[in-house]
Amino acid sequence: MPILDVQDLACRRGGRILFAGLDFSLSEGDAALALGRNGAGKSSLLRVLAGLIPPFTGSIRWNGEDVRREPYEFRSAMRYVGHADGLQTNLTVIQNLHYWAALYRASTSRDALEQALAAVGLDELADLPARMLSAGQRRRLALARPIATQPGGLWLLDEPTVALDRPSIVKIEAAITAFRAGGGIVIASTNAPLTLPNAQEIDVAAAIPSPEDAFGDAFEDALL
Amino acid sequence: MPILDVQDLACRRGGRILFAGLDFSLSEGDAALALGRNGAGKSSLLRVLAGLIPPFTGSIRWNGEDVRREPYEFRSAMRYVGHADGLQTNLTVIQNLHYWAALYRASTSRDALEQALAAVGLDELADLPARMLSAGQRRRLALARPIATQPGGLWLLDEPTVALDRPSIVKIEAAITAFRAGGGIVIASTNAPLTLPNAQEIDVAAAIPSPEDAFGDAFEDALL
Amino acid sequence: MASPNPSGGFWHRLANPARFQRLSAWLMPWLVLITLGCFGAGLYYGLYASPIDYQQKDTVRIMYVHVPAAWLAMMSYSTLAISGFVALVWRHPLADVAGAATAPIGAVFTFLALFTGAIWGQPTWGTWWVWDARLTSVLILFFMFLGYIAIRNAFDDQARAGRAASLLAIVGVVILPIIKFSVDWWNTLHQPASVSKLSGSSMDPAMLRPLLIMAVAYMALFGVLLLLRMRLELTRRRVEALQMARAGAATP
Amino acid sequence: MTAFMATLSRDLLIARREGGESLLAVIFFVLGAMLFPLGVGPEGKLLALMAAGVIWVMALLATLLALDRLFQADWRDGTLELMALAPDSLTLVVAAKCLAHWLVTGLPMVIAAPVMALLLNLPPEGWPPLLAALLIGSPALSFIGAICAALIVGARRGGVLMTLLALPLYIPTLIFGAGAVQAAIGGFDPSAHLAALGAITLAAIALCPWAAAAALRQAME
Amino acid sequence: MTAFMATLSRDLLIARREGGESLLAVIFFVLGAMLFPLGVGPEGKLLALMAAGVIWVMALLATLLALDRLFQADWRDGTLELMALAPDSLTLVVAAKCLAHWLVTGLPMVIAAPVMALLLNLPPEGWPPLLAALLIGSPALSFIGAICAALIVGARRGGVLMTLLALPLYIPTLIFGAGAVQAAIGGFDPSAHLAALGAITLAAIALCPWAAAAALRQAME
């Protein structure tokens, strides 16, 4: 039985249907890659799945429950890493991670946090203010967030490897593999190199409807 | 005789020497690629060359003149495209380009501007507000700036192809080739794919000095 | 490879932090001695062995705390502006450090002048505060110190903060003559009579002597605090730079 | 409550890390009040009549200036999304942020109020009601302002827009706050005014975090 | 001069595109002044005494609020770098931006001043000097404020910091501006005050763009 089940999903932004009729379902250990050219709607898809944007049509079910009706269980299981890293630059690396762990009701012990930092290769920089990190290091700290706070469930990663150099990408891929081995589900969007073995591909561009399909009878409505 | 002549260039930022002892010179039609890992100082090198950051040591000569002493001629010839695109999102695509052309004393005729837009594949979007552009389209508009305003001289392009998809990259490469054929000089930094035939490679990372070399006697000074 | 050290010269050799640290370490005990000695003498003469004013009684003794504080407040701002100028024009690293170190000291002296002035105002004028041109201008000076401190803290990038603060200090100098002439522009209701009466050569030498001793004491105290804070700031920057280098050097 | 406590301590930690930045609002509070004697003239009597009103208006404006960025930074760097997606309700997080904001700007303003009273020549009988009114009323300023701060998240010109939205909402607080002081100076009992202020603050604490959280969810769509 | 004209027309075009946003400052100007009758009480005589001072203080604050973003947006999106690297001097570009700012905020404020005078019960003999003083003095506010706006480019907390830096520099303008009105009301000739204001404005126009350009170059390093 699939854990995450998406049916007939459509998204409208800025008065335009980005994609419509998207169906897919994922079971424990599965992964999916959202593909499509710039502006196709990959980020929008992840934000809809996370619950930041309400879907235009369609449903998202987690363990059979509609996530908009029963958000608590879904939110406890889901971790989203967006374009923005979400760092407070005046706090140290570990203070940032500490806050996230507290917010997501995970263990805030120094050990647990340092383990997550080690997984992304930041353990040596734990006590530096985040403002001193380079772009790639910041991205890795953002990726330490799901690692530190997630017992299992769903990761939504928007361009996780942007700004990363090769060795860091390998580290992140290893963390994802470990997470999937523990039953986790991963959905990532990417233009940059990222290898997810056996990943289902969601072609967001293909789901862009032709104007008639997109708007249909609701042409006038959809333009509003 | 080289048009651009860089001698013993060093850059210090945030209390750290990023690179030192950089020498290179470029003649008409030449190109150079700045290489190095994240945080090596590629962007900093381009900013120093553009004149946004004063060099810590060393000299930059344009047609034999020190660019810091005689900035006017150099600025008239040089075009810089940084990380930031420099778009005013409330103006249309062509209004943005119009302002730049006026600022850089180039032709502001609609024809000239549309030609530059065509070179980056944005001619159809000329009258769209820039806020409606996707990340890749914004980048292309930024790259239309040197094309629209440049009679010949020097382009400094910081990661020109970031966020671009394949067809756009080809367009930009064609524009660069045409510029070089007309005697222009191009210096680009990049992590993403970009092919510049016969480009000299500047390895910024290699020019990172060891701490003793970097600081030498002036260790204490350099820390400030 | 040429040394990244820009060309030397006396001032630049002084500006070498290591040399500065040595020099200041040598200077410090002397300054502390002068401070303690002058404060002891000044306070003895000022609070005990000087005549009382026939009008103000003992409250006149506030003068020995108040007037040097006001002088030092203005001197601190000059220091701030000069170090800002040197830091911007010649890019002297130590000048920037000096500015950063001076500002809080200046703010404290200015506050002291305001505070003691207010305490003095209560018995003499019957009010803690009046909107007299001189009082107002000192209050503005206080806010200018705060502005300098605030802009130094407002940036993530230290060097940028230093440049902005230096420029602010220089722009602020424009206001010093304005403050001076505001007395003429702004016809004040409460011109403090006691100030003009006591000022200048008309002052009793028995009061002038402790006042001057106290002024020297304040100046030496300023020196001690400045050197201390500069050393502190240098150390802080060194730590920051080493941290920065570590962040830059950390490879995955 | 974990989210509440975690956010509260985080925001206080950030305020400490940023040094005196949160004190800027207090400085503005005092500096702004200084402008009035310069503009109106230094007459003590006139100042005394204006004092209560000026102090309260400056408290309003100072709170607004500091509130401007209450959510802006968290929104820009993406933290707000993380807060919204946390299992606990966003309302709790918002309440924690409002409380932290009051602790670092509202409370120092109450403490600085005697300086203002001194500078503006407020009569002695006005002092206790001024302090009481500011202590009771300033949380309402932070909490009500949070709604507006949430509404302007992502707007191009935050500061001015914020002021425009919030000032009308602040008017009851202003009237009762300044009214308490004026009453006391005029020889009346200020307790009715203070009670009204208390009611406003309680209502603001109960309702505003919820409304602000709703506004923030809109901002992230 | 191309750079000057191009920047001026660009900034005015943007202001038009952004719709009423530039008018927010004027609305704040009026709205803020409206708070005083609420805080101080509605007595006509007291208001008349305060009016000149309050109007000028609000003009200061409104200018500051709008100035906050004078360079911030151009800096954030990279336009400022392009301006600095253009062949023409950055000083010209900055002067054009200041002028555009004054045209969209200062000038409307002068036009709105009669409304304020009415609301605050300013005596009739104060009206002409009020308008004259605002017309002569408000460019100084835009140009002096531009230095501070340039200094805080990239700072973590623009708005409040800006106020702290600029208000001390605004004090002479405030004193002469309000002084002109007070003099006229008191039966004196305000022309000395107006002449001083004019001198301040001329000096500001001559020096400030240069200082602001220097500050901006620092910001981009």
Ligand code: HEM
């Ligand atoms: C908060 C209130 C006050 C402030 C801000 C203040 C400020 C100053 C300043 C800046 C000076 C140095 C002037 C100069 O050297 O040019 C000064 C000097 C002086 N002040 Fe005050 N003052 C205050 C209150 C008072 C009061 C209440 C008195 C006495 C009644 C007083 C008596 C003096 C005297 C005697 C001098 C020395 C005069 C001279 O050197 O010419 N001050 N004060």
Ligand SMILES: Nc1ncnc2c1ncn2[C@@H]1O[C@H](COP(=O)(O)OP(=O)(O)OP(=O)(O)O)[C@@H](O)[C@H]1O
């Ligand atoms: N806040 C918004 N309001 C309206 N339209 C938006 C908004 N954000 C994005 N869009 C539009 O939605 C479309 C899809 O954007 P999205 O960010 O999802 O693309 P993407 O596939 O992630 O592209 P990229 O490869 O650049 O990340 C774009 O065409 C964009 O113009």
Ligand SMILES: Nc1ncnc2c1ncn2[C@@H]1O[C@H](COP(=O)(O)OP(=O)(O)OP(=O)(O)O)[C@@H](O)[C@H]1O
């Ligand atoms: N404004 C600044 N102040 C101080 N240090 C800075 C500043 N900007 C960048 N740095 C530091 O300078 C170093 C080089 O930065 P730069 O942006 O030049 O790198 P880069 O080679 O372009 O990297 P990337 O591949 O990420 O673009 C980094 O380590 C960074 O920490």
Ligand SMILES: [Mg+2]
């Ligand atoms: Mg995306």
Ligand SMILES: [Mg+2]
């Ligand atoms: Mg770079």
